[in-house]
Amino acid sequence: xxxxxxxxxxxxxxxxxxxxxxxxxxxxxxxxxxxxxxxxxxxxxxxxxxxxxxxxxxxxxxxxxxxxxxxxxxxxxxxxxxxxxxxxxxxxxxxxxxxxxxxxxxxxxxxxxxxxxxxxxxxxxxxxxxxxxxxxxxxxxxxxxxxxxxxxxxxxxxxxxxxxxxxxxxxxxxxxxxxxxxxxx
Numbered sequence: 001x002x003x004x005x006x007x008x009x010x011x012x013x014x015x016x017x018x019x020x021x022x023x024x025x026x027x028x029x030x031x032x033x034x035x036x037x038x039x040x041x042x043x044x045x046x047x048x049x050x051x052x053x054x055x056x057x058x059x060x061x062x063x064x065x066x067x068x069x070x071x072x073x074x075x076x077x078x079x080x081x082x083x084x085x086x087x088x089x090x091x092x093x094x095x096x097x098x099x100x101x102x103x104x105x106x107x108x109x110x111x112x113x114x115x116x117x118x119x120x121x122x123x124x125x126x127x128x129x130x131x132x133x134x135x136x137x138x139x140x141x142x143x144x145x146x147x148x149x150x151x152x153x154x155x156x157x158x159x160x161x162x163x164x165x166x167x168x169x170x171x172x173x174x175x176x177x178x179x180x181x182x183x184x185x
Contacts, residue, residue: 020102024096029085036066065143152169
């Protein structure tokens with residue numbers, strides 16, 4: 001027996017970036033540390049965090065909010081190196097749940113879609129980092145999450161061997177979710 005979910009109007013936090021623990025039952029991710037930092041998806045500081053086996057959560061002028069905040073809570077982790085934390089991320093399906101524990105609250109997001117991001121297209125990166133994922137310039141009205149990892153296997157299978165200076169392939173696989181409940185931990 002858990003606490004009842006709160007009403008939608010109270011489902012979000014103030015969006016302050018903070019450390020969190022991520023659990024995704026359907027792909028067996030349990031208690032993955034999420035480290036917030038000022039930056040943008042897959043920059044040098046974020047890559048260093050991921051190389052240590054943690055997930056990185058960028059925020060700042062190029063986007064990103066903290067767990068439960070109105071807008072886009074961005075979380076990136078390695079798929080094929082370090083601890084392979086997001087190895088199974090591509091298999092997440094619409095309706096799967098993601099739990100984020102932070103500041104004494106458990107935020108539960110439901111996956112609603114998949115996006116592909118290209119590091120070589122500025123517009124694609126803006127869409128990934130947008131306050132409403134995939135919709136730059138749109139004002140957010142709800143708390144959302146973008147879980148992102150590399151599409152190395154898919155790019156290589158297509159003959160695309162491009163990589164940035166950190167070894168990231170051209171494409172990212174992004175799973176988008178919306179906050180559905182928040183409960184005290």
